[in-house]
Amino acid sequence: MNLKSPEHKSGHLVLPGERLGVIEEFIPDSGTYVKDGVIYSKLVGRALMDLLSKRVSVYPLISGATVPKVTSTVVGQVGNAQSDNVLVRIFKIDSKRLSGVFTGILHISDVQERYVKSMNDVCKPGDIIRTKVISDKNQIYHLSTKDKSLGVVYAFCSRCSNLLEPKRNEMLCPKCGNVERRKIALDYGKVDV
Numbered sequence: 326m327n328l329k330s331p332e333h334k335s336g337h338l339v340l341p342g343e344r345l346g347v348i349e350e351f352i353p354d355s356g357t358y359v360k361d362g363v364i365y366s367k368l369v370g371r372a373l374m375d376l377l378s379k380r381v382s383v384y385p386l387i388s389g390a391t392v393p394k395v396t397s398t399v400v401g402q403v404g405n406a407q408s409d410n411v412l413v414r415i416f417k418i419d420s421k422r423l424s425g426v427f428t429g430i431l432h433i434s435d436v437q438e439r440y441v442k443s444m445n446d447v448c449k450p451g452d453i454i455r456t457k458v459i460s461d462k463n464q465i466y467h468l469s470t471k472d473k474s475l476g477v478v479y480a481f482c483s484r485c486s487n488l489l490e491p492k493r494n495e496m497l498c499p500k501c502g503n504v505e506r507r508k509i510a511l512d513y514g515k516v517d518v
């Protein structure tokens with residue numbers, strides 16, 4: 326039995342005319358049409374609901390659209406940050422750059438094996454971060470950075486926006502001298518994004 330709400334089909338295969346949601350909830354984007362306030366798919370493809378932008382779109386299957394899957398390594402920009410989680414706007418899956426944007430969530434318990442006190446010591450809005458998709462439960466991409474290869478790849482000074490440089494266990498701003506903390510990937514600063 327499928328207990329999932331028909332309103333939340335992100336990543337799912339949808340057919341033309343299939344109901345995706347209502348305009349009170351989502352902004353209709355490419356591959357969709359609206360009739361009487363209801364958003365439908367225009368084509369056969371994968372439905373994408375972006376939690377951050379509240380947009381719903383359908384990517385045609387024939388274009389070989391790439392969507393995040395469990396175990397995918399994804400790269401994105403840190404958006405909204407809370408003390409125990411951050412939203413990540415994913416723009417790259419494995420090595421493929423996406424035409425759309427997906428949102429994932431990184432919870433503090435999935436940052437590393439060791440205890441983390443605050444997400445403030447992990448990443449900050451604007452940073453570029455590499456994570457792994459560990460679950461897509463309820464159509465939400467849950468991310469993890471529990472590996473040396475995962476974590477922030479570019480971090481910016483929260484005082485002056487300059488690129489931070491790793492120094493011992495901290496991050497130093499060469500411009501203003503500000504010191505911050507991050508959970509960085511092994512190849513920090515050397516990644517082509």
Ligand SMILES: [Zn+2]
Nearest residue numbers: 482485498501
């Ligand atoms: Zn600075």
